[in-house]
Amino acid sequence: MGDERRWRAVMVGTGDRVRVAGHWRTVKGARTDRFLTGGLAVILDFERGRPVRMPATSLLDVVPRGDWVVVEETAGGPPTYELECTLCGEFCQPTNAPSERGPWALDHTGRTGHDIFRAITTSFLRVVPTPPGGAFNDASA
Structure with a gap:
């Protein structure tokens, strides 16, 4: 990927x-959560696929989020x-x-x-991260 770093799971x-x-x-x-043994666990939820639970100290390859952008939500x-x-x-x-x-x-x-009169326009926007290096395609897990 190019911009990845090694982070502890608790930093993601x-x-x-x-x-x-x-x-x-x-x-x-x-x-975060606790294992039955008392150790700290991190649960990561993803846009696609199942959540993953791991020790907080696990090292992961991470591409940090980039600038956030606002996009139209259709x-x-x-x-x-x-x-x-x-007045009333x-x-x-x-x-429409x-x-x-x-x-x-x-x-x-x-x-x-x-x-x-107050003119009211309602539309939907979504804030999404733009990771360094451009857009990615999620791979379902």
Whole structure:
């Protein structure tokens, strides 16, 4: 990989890439636990595959997480748009077309005299790590 380092398992965190059973996997979460004998264990959860439990002092090949980036998350659907009256709190139903808010605002103003609205756009974003050297493909374990 080029940028890997040898770290103790207890130092690994979310977004780091670790080599487990010959495959590079992205860590989704890391937590500690105790073995029945009292020793400290680390449980690594991955984006794909089963979690791995190991002694906290285990040495792992790790590519540390790089800069974090924000990307559009399309799984949540397209953006939705709505308006909320800042005077009474009434709002139009969310729509996928921003132009559909205008008729509601005109109608609301005609009925109430209220003329100031909060425009609300809801879309989904995801924060993901960009590891050094570019993107990786997860290998299922």
